[in-house]
Amino acid sequence: DVKVTQSSRYLVKRTGEKVFLECVQDMDHENMFWYRQDPGLGLRLIYFSYDVKMKEKGDIPEGYSVSREKKERFSLILESASTNQTSMYLCASSPSGLDSSNQPQHFGDGTRLSIL
Amino acid sequence: RKEVEQDPGPFNVPEGATVAFNCTYSNSASQSFFWYRQDCRKEPKLLMSVYSSGNEDGRFTAQLNRASQYISLLIRDSKLSDSATYLCVVNALGTPLVFGKGTRLSVIA
Numbered sequence: 001d002v003k004v005t006q007s008s009r010y011l012v013k014r015t016g017e018k019v020f021l022e023c024v025q026d027m028d029h030e031n032m033f034w035y036r037q038d039p040g041l042g043l044r045l046i047y048f049s050y051d052v053k054m055k056e057k058g059d060i061p062e063g064y065s066v067s068r069e070k071k072e073r074f075s076l077i078l079e080s081a082s083t084n085q086t087s088m089y090l091c092a093s094s095p096s097g098l099d100s101s102n103q104p105q106h107f108g109d110g111t112r113l114s115i116l
Numbered sequence: 117r118k119e120v121e122q123d124p125g126p127f128n129v130p131e132g133a134t135v136a137f138n139c140t141y142s143n144s145a146s147q148s149f150f151w152y153r154q155d156c157r158k159e160p161k162l163l164m165s166v167y168s169s170g171n172e173d174g175r176f177t178a179q180l181n182r183a184s185q186y187i188s189l190l191i192r193d194s195k196l197s198d199s200a201t202y203l204c205v206v207n208a209l210g211t212p213l214v215f216g217k218g219t220r221l222s223v224i225a
Contacts, residue, residue, distance in 0.1 A: 033212060042217035043160070043203075058212065090159055104150050104205075105213055107159035 003027070004108035006091050012114045019078040021111055023091030030096035032074035033105060034058075034066060036087040043090065049074055050096065081115045088112050119143060120216040122204050128222045133194050137219045139204030140186045148207040149180055151189050153200045154218065160203055163189075194223045 007022035025032065033048040035058075045058030047066040055066050063085060067075040074093075078085055089112075092105040122139045129135045149166035164171065166178040166187050177190040187204055204216040 040217070043215040045212055048212050103148075104152075104162045104165065107161070110159050 004091055004093055004106050006089075006108035006111050008111050009109060010112045010114075012116060013078075013081050014116055015081060015083060017078075017081045017115075019081050019113070019115075021076040021078075021089055021091075021113070023074045023076070023093075023108055024072050025074075025093040025106075026072065027093065027095070027106075028071065029093035029106075030071070031094045031103075031105075032068065033092040033094075034064075034074065034076045035090045035092065036060070036085075037090060037110075038087050046076065083115050086113060086115045119214045120204055120206055122216040122219045124217060125220040126222055127219065128224055129194055130224055131194055131196060133223075134190065134192045135194055135221065136191075137189045137202055137204075137221075138186055139188070139216055139219075140184075141204075141206045141214075142185070143206065143208050143214075144185065145208040146185075146206040147209055148213075149178075149187050150205040150207075150213070151176075151178060151187075152203040152205055152215075154203060155200050160215075163202070191221075194221075196223050196225060199223045 004025045013019050034046045035043045049055045049068040065077045090110045091108040094103045094105045120141050151163040152160040153163045154160040166180050170179045175192045179188045201218040201220045203218045207213045
C-alpha cells in the first residue's frame with residue numbers, strides 16, 4: 001500500500017512564524033501535491049511538483065512556498081503565518097508514466113494547523 | 117463556471133436505500149475520472165475510478181457520460197458505514213486532478 005506521511009496531525013503556531021509542513025511518500029512517486037481544505041470551499045491546490053527540484057503554482061499559492069530536494073519529500077512553507085492560513089493541509093502523491101493523467105492520488109492523514 | 121460541480125447535499129437516506137450522486141465537469145478535455153470518499157476529519161480515499169463503459173464494484177456503480185459531461189455514482193443497499201462525503205474528481209492530460217466540493221451522505225438506521 002502507498003504510504004504518505006505528514007509530519008504532524010495537529011499544529012499550533014503564532015502569527016508571523018515561519019511554519020514547515022513535511023510530507024514523505026514511500027512509493028517512489030514522481031508527483032506530489034499540497035492542498036488545503038476549508039468548510040464550504042473544498043480542496044484547493046496550493047503547489048505541486050512533478051519532479052525533484054521542480055515546483056508549480058496551484059490555485060492559491062500566495063503566502064506559501066515549497067521545497068522538493070528529494071523525490072520522496074515535499075515540504076510546504078508558510079513564510080509568515082497569518083490567521084487566514086488556519087486550515088486542514090493535505091499532502092498527496094501519484095505516480096507518473098506514459099499516461100500520468102490516469103493515476104489517482106494518495107493522500108496523507110492531513111495536518112490541522114491553527115494560527116493564533 | 118466551476119470546473120467540477122456537485123450537489124453538496126446532505127442526502128439523508130434510510131439503510132437499504134439506493135442513492136445516486138451526479139457531478140458535472142466543464143473541461144471537455146478531461147480524460148480521467150474518479151470518485152473519492154472522505155470521512156469526517158479524515159483524508160480523501162479513492163473509492164473507484166470511472167471508466168467510459170461504466171463500472172461496478174460491489175454495491176457501487178459509476179457511470180460516465182462524455183457527451184453531457186457528467187459522472188454519476190450509484191450506491192445500492194446503503195449501509196450506515198457509507199455515511200461520508202463523496203468527492204467527484206476529473207483530470208485532463210498534464211494537469212493536476214480537479215476535485216469537486218463533495219456531496220455529503222448520511223445513512224440513517
